[in-house]
Structure formats: C-alpha cells, structure tokens
Amino acid sequence: MSIKSLEKWNRSLLKASSGEFTRQASGWLEQSGEDFLDLVREELIHSGGIDTENLLSSFRKGARDHVWIIxxxxxxxxxxxxxxxxxxxxDGHWTVxxxxxxxxxxxxxxxRFIYDPSASTGMALKKxxxxxxxxxxxxxxxxxxxxxxSLDKRFSKWLNTLGGDIG
Incomplete structure (x- = not known):
C-alpha cells in the first residue's frame, strides 16, 4: 500500500468519523421510510379495502395520524x-x-355506506x-x-467512497 493511499484512507476515515457517514446514513434511512410508505399505500389501494382517504393519507410523512420517528x-x-x-x-375483525x-x-x-360519527342515521351490524x-x-x-x-448496494457504495484507490 502506498503512503499516498494511506493518507487518502486516513482523510476518508476522518471525514466519516466527523459525522458524514451518519448524515448520509440518516438521509438514506429517511428515504427508505418514504419508500416503505409508498409500498403500504400501493398495497392498501390494491387490496380495495378502503372507503375513505383517512387511512390512506395517514401513511405519509407529516400526515395528521402518522407515526414517523427518526x-x-x-x-x-x-x-x-x-x-x-x-x-x-x-388483520380482520369481528363486527360486534x-x-x-x-x-x-x-x-x-x-x-355504499359512508361512516359519519355525527349522523343521526346509520345501520345495525350483526356479529x-x-x-x-x-x-x-x-x-x-x-x-x-x-x-x-438497497442496504447492500448503499453499504458497498459507502465503503468504496471511504476506501478510494487503496492498493
């Protein structure tokens, strides 16, 4: 290994340890979350099991009823x-x-029945x-x-950027 390559490797390690790796990993993780929410919405639409947009729109970052913690x-x-x-x-459920x-x-x-908690009309569900x-x-x-x-591909890319032309 040449000294020049070792110096480059050392600079890459210093850059990674200064938070660059964590910033890149955090950005990738956030994008991964967005990708998963896209899949959830696609499966929900494909299943045909929704009558309102409430559940569908809750699977978006920043939606009123979402959960998004990083x-x-x-x-x-x-x-x-x-x-x-x-x-x-x-999962399925009993109606009563x-x-x-x-x-x-x-x-x-x-x-089509539209659920409205403030309505004076409605329907009776049997179990x-x-x-x-x-x-x-x-x-x-x-x-x-x-x-x-995606993780394998991203990790290889990180290692390649970190390692450079060592050899």
Missing part, C-alpha cells in the same frame, strides 16, 4: 399510523364484540367476521427484500 445517532426509523381501525383492515348487534352512524350513497386484507404484511414482505438489496 433517531439520528442510533439510526432508528419507526413508521406507521395512529388510525385506530388500520389493524382491523389488515359482545353484543349481537352494533349501531354504526352514517348514511348510504347508493349502495360476523370480516377478513383482513393484509396490506401492511404484504408491503412489509415486499420491502424486506428491497431494503436488504
């Missing part, structure tokens, strides 16, 4: 939604828990199991593959 130093990304019925759509009938406020537009569509699970499965490939 811890820069530890490179933690936590994403999701605070929309309370999201797990019901993903204990009772035999549950009242749901809202109104009909043609054959039955509604199967989930697994939109989150499907998006996560797809993303695990994409994320692994």
């Amino acid at each position: 811890e820069n130093g530890g490179l933690t990304l936590e994403i999701g939604t605070n929309v309370e019925y999201a797990s019901f759509i993903n 828990s204990e009772e035999n009938v549950r009242w749901v406020p809202g109104y009909f537009q043609g054959s 039955q199991w509604i199967s989930g569509n697994g939109f989150w699970d499907k998006a996560l499965l797809l993303y695990e593959t994409i994320f692994a490939r």
Whole structure:
C-alpha cells in the first residue's frame, strides 16, 4: 500500500468519523421510510379495502395520524399510523364484540355506506367476521427484500467512497 493511499484512507476515515457517514446514513434511512410508505399505500389501494382517504393519507410523512420517528445517532426509523381501525383492515375483525348487534352512524350513497360519527342515521351490524386484507404484511414482505438489496448496494457504495484507490 502506498503512503499516498494511506493518507487518502486516513482523510476518508476522518471525514466519516466527523459525522458524514451518519448524515448520509440518516438521509438514506429517511428515504427508505418514504419508500416503505409508498409500498403500504400501493398495497392498501390494491387490496380495495378502503372507503375513505383517512387511512390512506395517514401513511405519509407529516400526515395528521402518522407515526414517523427518526433517531439520528442510533439510526432508528419507526413508521406507521395512529388510525385506530388500520389493524382491523389488515388483520380482520369481528363486527360486534359482545353484543349481537352494533349501531354504526352514517348514511348510504347508493349502495355504499359512508361512516359519519355525527349522523343521526346509520345501520345495525350483526356479529360476523370480516377478513383482513393484509396490506401492511404484504408491503412489509415486499420491502424486506428491497431494503436488504438497497442496504447492500448503499453499504458497498459507502465503503468504496471511504476506501478510494487503496492498493
């Protein structure tokens, strides 16, 4: 190894240790989160299991009911939604828990029921199991593959930029 290459390697290490690597990793992690949310929205639309935009729009960074936490130093990304019925759509649910009938406020537009908590009209639901569509699970499965490939590619790129022409 030449001295010039060693000096270049040392400068690269100093740059990485000054926070450059963490900044780049943080940016990549944030983009990865955005990519995952895109997949979640695509799977939700593909499943056909939504009647309103509330759940769909909650899977955006900065949305009212979103969960988006990044811890820069530890490179933690936590994403999701605070929309309370999201797990019901993903996992499935019983329409009624204990009772035999549950009242749901809202109104009909043609054959489509629109949930409206302030409505004086509505419908009575009898107890039955509604199967989930697994939109989150499907998006996560797809993303695990994409994320692994992206991490390998990004890590190789970081190592190449860090190492330069050592040899």
